[in-house]
Amino acid sequence: MDQFKSKVAPADGKLAVLLPGMGAVATTFIAGVEAVKAGLGKPIGSLTQMAHVRLGKRSEKRWAMIKDLVPLASLDDLVFGGWDPIPDDAYIAATKAKVLSPEHLMQLETALSRIKPMPAVFDKNVVKRLEGANVKKGTKRELANQLIQDIRGFMDKNKCPRAVMVWCASTEAYQEAGPEHQSIAAFEKALDADHPNIYPSQLYAYAAIMSGVPYLNGAPNMSCDFPALVELAEKRGVAIGGKDFKTGQTLMKTIIAPGLKARMLGMEGWFSTNILGNRDGEVLDDPANFKTKEVSKLSVLEQILEPDRYPELYSDLQHKVSIHYYKPRGDNKEGWDNIDIVGWMGYPMQIKVNFLCRDSILAAPIVLDLALFGDLAARAGMKGIQEWLSFYFKSPQHAASVYPEHDLFVQKVRLENNLRYLVGEELINYLGSDYTNE
Numbered sequence: 050m051d052q053f054k055s056k057v058a059p060a061d062g063k064l065a066v067l068l069p070g071m072g073a074v075a076t077t078f079i080a081g082v083e084a085v086k087a088g089l090g091k092p093i094g095s096l097t098q099m100a101h102v103r104l105g106k107r108s109e110k111r112w113a114m115i116k117d118l119v120p121l122a123s124l125d126d127l128v129f130g131g132w133d134p135i136p137d138d139a140y141i142a143a144t145k146a147k148v149l150s151p152e153h154l155m156q157l158e159t160a161l162s163r164i165k166p167m168p169a170v171f172d173k174n175v176v177k178r179l180e181g182a183n184v185k186k187g188t189k190r191e192l193a194n195q196l197i198q199d200i201r202g203f204m205d206k207n208k209c210p211r212a213v214m215v216w217c218a219s220t221e222a223y224q225e226a227g228p229e230h231q232s233i234a235a236f237e238k239a240l241d242a243d244h245p246n247i248y249p250s251q252l253y254a255y256a257a258i259m260s261g262v263p264y265l266n267g268a269p270n271m272s273c274d275f276p277a278l279v280e281l282a283e284k285r286g287v288a289i290g291g292k293d294f295k296t297g298q299t300l301m302k303t304i305i306a307p308g309l310k311a312r313m314l315g316m317e318g319w320f321s322t323n324i325l326g327n328r329d330g331e332v333l334d335d336p337a338n339f340k341t342k343e344v345s346k347l348s349v350l351e352q353i354l355e356p357d358r359y360p361e362l363y364s365d366l367q368h369k370v371s372i373h374y375y376k377p378r379g380d381n382k383e384g385w386d387n388i389d390i391v392g393w394m395g396y397p398m399q400i401k402v403n404f405l406c407r408d409s410i411l412a413a414p415i416v417l418d419l420a421l422f423g424d425l426a427a428r429a430g431m432k433g434i435q436e437w438l439s440f441y442f443k444s445p446q447h448a449a450s451v452y453p454e455h456d457l458f459v460q461k462v463r464l465e466n467n468l469r470y471l472v473g474e475e476l477i478n479y480l481g482s483d484y485t486n487e
């Protein structure tokens with residue numbers, strides 16, 4: 050076992066956690082980490098901080114906390130930085146986001162107000178509903194170089210030997226990969242030509258990969274999930290992953306749908322609607338930005354239910370998703386789901402889910418886990434798409450030759466087995482025959 054363990058470099062020194070986008074999710078994440086460090090809160094929802102995994106045979110009764118099993122950066126070693134077109138420091142941004150209470154935030158003011166966003170690479174054509182003065186100027190090539198300098202400068206200034214980047218910025222307008230996204234050569238050429246199809250998030254992803262920094266995308270827009278950057282990540286040995294944090298309604302979908310499918314219950318329809326009043330909701334109120342989110346949200350059921358394999362159960366399924374910007378609700382999203390299911394002899398039944406969730410409260414622990422696991426992947430020499438992190442994403446990035454895995458429980462087994470593998474522990478396949486034969 051030790052022979053494997055030694056292959057993962059230790060988490061010595063500080064880790065820069067770089068966040069494009071310092072809005073509700075990013076500031077709730079940073080504030081939460083600072084609160085945990087100060088003993089003001091618990092990291093609920095974070096596997097890296099709270100989860101145990103079983104090791105060996107059931108009869109061995111061996112368990113370990115993930116953070117003891119694999120060498121992860123400690124919360125005390127995280128140094129936060131980021132970019133945002135809005136110049137507010139993390140304390141002001143968190144106060145405006147209204148996710149955490151003023152009483153909570155006041156106790157964290159010193160730590161949060163120190164974190165000021167670097168000028169962002171921002172394009173109003175891609176996120177129409179935002180204004181911001183804290184932006185960089187230059188051609189796409191110059192902007193990419195400025196981001197690379199920012200990364201290096203931040204790591205040097207804060208004495209961080211390692212960094213990881215998690216995209217927490219607004220959802221960009223819907224885009225499909227064009228010719229300029231198909232190879233590194235085409236992408237580099239498009240950078241030099243200042244091509245409008247290269248969106249800001251792609252420049253951040255490019256800068257991260259060129260700097261050897263793992264890049265994880267928390268929004269549904271195309272950022273590192275196209276051939277050119279997949280190729281670049283492989284070539285430069287950098288871990289990447291995405292996309293779209295799996296939080297409220299889609300989290301519920303990937304919990305409920307595998308259960309219904311496992312029981313071979315049919316489904317005629319799944320109607321999902323949400324009201325949301327934060328800035329994310331405002332950005333998503335623009336049809337071009339909503340389209341990006343819709344594609345991400347819709348992809349889930351099809352893969353879980355496999356209508357081609359089970360046409361009698363799922364071929365007529367109607368899946369509808371809508372999001373409404375409704376200001377009074379703020380970050381506290383309310384989601385309604387109506388699921389029309391079918392049982393024995395075709396008799397219909399309904400399930401209603403009314404989820405009064407807190408979007409950023411669900412997203413913050415995902416940012417933490419992705420940052421720590423992204424850094425672990427780098428130290429373990431893992432490169433390219435990190436499919437074992439699918440657990441955290443609505444629309445998991447996957448190799449071109451396979452379909453994405455959406456079932457939360459399969460994703461969890463995969464994540465845990467990956468961790469066991471990294472430290473030379475036996476992989477668990479739940480066959481169980483060894484116990485019955487003992």
Ligand SMILES: NC(=O)c1ccc[n+]([C@@H]2O[C@H](COP(=O)([O-])OP(=O)(O)OC[C@H]3O[C@@H](n4cnc5c(N)ncnc54)[C@H](O)[C@@H]3O)[C@@H](O)[C@H]2O)c1
Binds near residue numbers: 170171172176221267
């Ligand atoms: N909260 C959730 O549960 C959840 C779930 C899945 C995905 N997401 C995604 O995470 C992202 C962040 O969500 P949020 O609620 O924090 O939104 P937010 O609007 O509060 O924060 C986004 C921030 O990104 C900044 N920004 C926009 N373009 C930028 C750029 N090019 N560079 C740097 N900063 C930029 C904005 O100024 C804003 O401060 C969104 O894309 C959202 O769709 C959130």
